[in-house]
Amino acid sequence: CRCIPYRFKCSSDGTISDELEVLVISSQKGQKMMFPKGGWELDESIEEAALRESIEEAGVIGNVECELGKWYFISKSHGTFYEGYMFPLLVKE
Numbered sequence: 001c002r003c004i005p006y007r008f009k010c011s012s013d014g015t016i017s018d019e020l021e022v023l024v025i026s027s028q029k030g031q032k033m034m035f036p037k038g039g040w041e042l043d044e045s046i047e048e049a050a051l052r053e054s055i056e057e058a059g060v061i062g063n064v065e066c067e068l069g070k071w072y073f074i075s076k077s078h079g080t081f082y083e084g085y086m087f088p089l090l091v092k093e
Contacts, residue, residue: 002037003050003089004068005060023091025058035086050087062091 005023008016024033036057040049047064054060068086075082 001040001046001050001053001085001087002035003054003064003087004035005054005058005062005089005091007062007091023058023060037084046085047087050085050089054089060089060091061093062089064089 007021009019009021010016025036026032027034036054038049038053038057040046040052044052046067050064051062054062065088068088070083070085072081073084074080
């Protein structure tokens with residue numbers, strides 16, 4: 001699952017604007033930028049996995065919102081099909 005961490009920009013006086021900031025991270029396998037992603041464990045929901053991955057990979061905590069969509073892909077290491085899910089994550093910390 002992947003998440004798109006975002007927040008609304010805050011001015012120096014604490015006023016929240018309608019300007020959106022989106023967080024991307026650098027790929028460990030090259031010069032690419034990407035959204036935090038990873039698999040989920042059997043004892044967690046997909047939403048819990050999205051939140052965990054955002055903490056582990058990007059260091060942000062927030063609220064996982066409604067699913068944006070899903071897709072199917074083939075694992076390079078296992079050669080089997082998996083489902084991928086995308087969620088917005090409103091960053092709180």
